[in-house]
Amino acid sequence: MSTTIAVSTAAASSRGPFRLAVAMLIVTTITILKGALTTSTGSGMAYPDWPLSDGQVMPESSYTTLPGFFEHFHRLAASSAGLMALALALWLHFGRIGQALVRRTAWCGGCLILLQGVVGGTGVLNNLPAVTSVTHGTLAQLTLATFAWIAYQLSDRYHATVPLATVAPGTGRKLMLFALGMLVAQTVLGAVARHTNSPHAMWTHVGNAFVVFVIATIATAFAVGRLGAVPGIPVLTRWIVGLMMGQIALGFVVLAVRNPAGKTPDNVQHLGPAAVISMHVVIGALLTVLVATLAAHVYRATRLPDPSPARELE
């Protein structure tokens, strides 16, 4: 009875921060879409300076030219996501909301988005070398996955999940982490292909997609087989498998419509292909979020029983 009360108290105090975390996830996904459009239209150097754009906070060219619009509004969306991340970390910290882990994760998310801005800005100041663009593209997905992890730890689902007594603690954890690692490797390969236009990286990315698919299928089948009775597991696995099949199909469309010359400022004339390729980037980010959330949920559902419920629900 007291455990149930502690669960609902913890869940109730987390509700406001949970909503902010979900809003942060939405704004960051929009930031990723705008960043992907910036790359796909070859607009990365619309403003050669940073942190201002042409020395201004709101240059006229950001609403009169397409490259200016993509790049500047990408920066504005990123700044909003950064401010939300800071607000959430301060709220959790000073409100002493949630467990110590979620407060640490929130500060970690804040540092990641700050680093992301610095990498993006450094890239601009150095005329977009591949190393900063690849790091920026990959880090974006890890930042989004960290935000999803924060939201998960503040959710009612997290508070209500109890480990299944019939399943050995730790079951499936390594498999989940392996699937997540392979997905991140797939993003790195895609980013190298995108920013260097290397055919070698491109075909490795295409081939690796099938390896990732097989590993994700095994991991999700395992999760459903062992933990299918835990609320949230079946729906997460269905979304992962469905989105991954869609992503592989979309990948072939991307291959067909992309400019063989890679990212050039001329690409802004072809908004259709740019939108298709950007969707591939955004779905890649959503897959990273879903697999990271499934991994976190499997960890939660297979944790060792805590002898002191009061500490667990602190």
Ligand code: HEM
């Ligand atoms: C104000 C800070 C930022 C600046 C100056 C900036 C700048 C840029 C630039 C110039 C590009 C194009 C790179 C290229 O084509 O080589 C880009 C792309 C991108 N940015 Fe940012 N960015 C910032 C913050 C962020 C944040 C916070 C995120 C997400 C968490 C993000 C996510 C992305 C993504 C996903 C791409 C596309 C990468 C790809 O499609 O390969 N950016 N950014």
Ligand code: HEM
């Ligand atoms: C597991 C499935 C897949 C995932 C998660 C995935 C993810 C990604 C991501 C995240 C990027 C952009 C990376 C960045 O710049 O930040 C990318 C780029 C790319 N992907 Fe995939 N991908 C998958 C499968 C495929 C397949 C099957 C194909 C082709 C048949 C493909 C073709 C491409 C191409 C051509 C690019 C570079 C686009 C450009 O040049 O602008 N992908 N992929």
